[in-house]
Amino acid sequence: MQKTHTIMGQHERPSTSKLDVEPPGAVSDGHRLRVLALEPYFVISHRAFVEGYARLSRHEVVTWSLPGRKWKWRMRGSAFHFTELARSLGDQAPPDVVLASDFMNLADWHALAPRRFRDAPSVLYFHENQITYPLGAEAPRDHHYGWINLSSALAADLVLFNSSYHKEAFFAEAARVLERMPDFVPPGILESLRSRSDVFPVGVDFTPHRAVLAEPRRSGSEPTVVWNHRWEYDKGPELMADVLSRLRADGCRFRAVICGQSFERTPPVFAELESRLGQSLEHLGFFPEHRDYLRALRDADIVLSTARHEFFGVAVVEALYMGALPVLPRALSYPEIVPSELHAKFLYDGPDGLEKQLRQVLASPPFEHRAELQRAASRFDWRELAPRLDHILDDVYRRGRR
Numbered sequence: 001m002q003k004t005h006t007i008m009g010q011h012e013r014p015s016t017s018k019l020d021v022e023p024p025g026a027v028s029d030g031h032r033l034r035v036l037a038l039e040p041y042f043v044i045s046h047r048a049f050v051e052g053y054a055r056l057s058r059h060e061v062v063t064w065s066l067p068g069r070k071w072k073w074r075m076r077g078s079a080f081h082f083t084e085l086a087r088s089l090g091d092q093a094p095p096d097v098v099l100a101s102d103f104m105n106l107a108d109w110h111a112l113a114p115r116r117f118r119d120a121p122s123v124l125y126f127h128e129n130q131i132t133y134p135l136g137a138e139a140p141r142d143h144h145y146g147w148i149n150l151s152s153a154l155a156a157d158l159v160l161f162n163s164s165y166h167k168e169a170f171f172a173e174a175a176r177v178l179e180r181m182p183d184f185v186p187p188g189i190l191e192s193l194r195s196r197s198d199v200f201p202v203g204v205d206f207t208p209h210r211a212v213l214a215e216p217r218r219s220g221s222e223p224t225v226v227w228n229h230r231w232e233y234d235k236g237p238e239l240m241a242d243v244l245s246r247l248r249a250d251g252c253r254f255r256a257v258i259c260g261q262s263f264e265r266t267p268p269v270f271a272e273l274e275s276r277l278g279q280s281l282e283h284l285g286f287f288p289e290h291r292d293y294l295r296a297l298r299d300a301d302i303v304l305s306t307a308r309h310e311f312f313g314v315a316v317v318e319a320l321y322m323g324a325l326p327v328l329p330r331a332l333s334y335p336e337i338v339p340s341e342l343h344a345k346f347l348y349d350g351p352d353g354l355e356k357q358l359r360q361v362l363a364s365p366p367f368e369h370r371a372e373l374q375r376a377a378s379r380f381d382w383r384e385l386a387p388r389l390d391h392i393l394d395d396v397y398r399r400g401r402r
Contacts, residue, residue, distance in 0.1 A: 033059040033397055036095035036120070040078035041103040043068025044261065045127060045202065045314060049101075052205045056386035059393065062095070071103060075130075075148050079108035086117040097393045098122040102129055106152035121401045123393065124156035125200070126166060127311065132173045134234045134309045143177065150174055154189070158396050159197040162312040163333040167199055200389065202312050203382035209321055212294040217323075219299075223362055224255040224282065226300035226324060228293075228315045229307065231262040231270055236306030241269045243306070243355050245276045247362070254362055255282040257296050260315070262286055297322035301365055305329060306354065313337055321377035323370050327358050339376050342369060 035057070037050050042065035054061035064082055066074060082104075094116040100106050102124065110118045130145035153159045161167035171194060178185050225244070229235040244256055256277055262270070262285070273284055287293035297303075303319035303326050310332040317337060320326060328334040330347035338346055345366060348357040378384075 033096040033393060035059045035061045035393060036098045037061055037063045038082055038100040038104050039063060039065040040074040041068045041071055042066060046101055049202060052203050052382040053386055053389055056382050058390055074103050075105060075145055079105040083112040086113050095120045096397050100124050102126045102149055105148050107155040110155050119401055121157040121396050123158045123396055124152055126161045129170050131177055132169045146177055153193055157402050160200040162202050163336055164199050165333045166311040201380055202314055203385040204317060204380050205382050206321060209294055212298050217298055222253045222255050223301040223365060224257060224299060225302045225304050226257040226296060227304045229260045231260055231266040233267050234309035236308050237267050237269050239306040239351060241273060241276060248277060248280050252362055254280060256280050257283040259287055300324045302327055302361055317377045317380050320373045325361060325365055327361055
């Protein structure tokens with residue numbers, strides 16, 4: 001168990017599945033690397049990823065971070081800050097490998113950092129990307145941030161995406177982005193980048209989940225549906241409200257728990273849920289205490305997603321681990337999470353398919369598949385994934401800087 005040494009930042013909390021990642025062919029010789037994790041947006045999932053890996057890695061993981069706010073300025077300027085921090089360290093031993101997230105301008109890092117830092121091979125991890133990330137209503141696309149992602153990927157020695165869906169979506173849109181160049185597009189640029197790109201899923205530290213699972217599960221006379229996603233338009237809250245309202249009007253009996261991270265501006269539909277769902281609404285809002293959130297997942301019978309965008313799906317993975325049955329789109333990253341033999345039972349096609357699927361699961365929940373779904377979610381336990389990422393970084397270190 002390795003400690004994360006945080007150097008900067010006031011940290012704020014606010015076919016075959018490619019997600020079954022196997023270690024590369026290189027076998028670890030047990031050498032303990034110095035891994036420098038650069039995280040300009042140290043909050044929520046980005047923070048959990050770095051801390052989860054560091055806790056269980058056999059390498060020494062040192063984290064340089066900045067608070068998770070002003071994401072556009074983090075993408076533009078965090079490399080300037082981190083390179084000056086590197087210069088201030090004098091003769092301190094440089095890293096063997098750099099692990100950076102997608103909010104880092106890795107091209108600027110390799111151009112500006114002191115030689116002993118910039119010469120360390122680097123891995124870029126895409127939690128999300130700004131080439132394909134959906135925009136808010138009427139928001140204009142600023143292609144600059146997508147270009148930062150693309151330049152960072154080209155500067156990296158290895159690029160990792162959190163799902164196969166994410167990887168393929170990135171490369172498809174990157175090809176269209178490059179078509180915007182009037183001329184002199186380097187031939188084979190994306191083919192070269194693809195050759196050093198792979199998929200590595202998000203890890204989850206299930207320690208607190210296991211503690212809550214050891215407590216008695218609350219049972220009720222009506223099935224509980226949990227919708228546990230960010231309160232933003234790309235998670236499809238209008239579709240969620242519409243289908244739950246129709247089911248309630250038709251006499252379907254259920255309890256709804258609507259939770260997740262909210263922001264200063266949220267889609268108006270959330271203000272309508274109390275009147276639209278009435279007594280079927282058991283909880284509305286963010287759970288301040290993480291343990292209370294995990295208890296809500298443990299007590300839920302169904303986890304619902306109406307997302308139009310999802311690069312991975314930690315919220316769904318956590319709910320599956322806690323025993324909920326999924327009702328998810330047959331799209332995005334979800335087919336990689338749910339075992340293929342269960343797709344017909346738990347994945348839906350379009351709004352009409354959603355209502356039909358949810359009705360069926362509410363009427364007769366197939367709890368006989370609960371253990372299989374929990375095993376599928378356990379693939380993403382950091383206890384399993386940290387040694388695999390250790391192997392990947394071993395391999396990057398051996399190959400060195402391109």
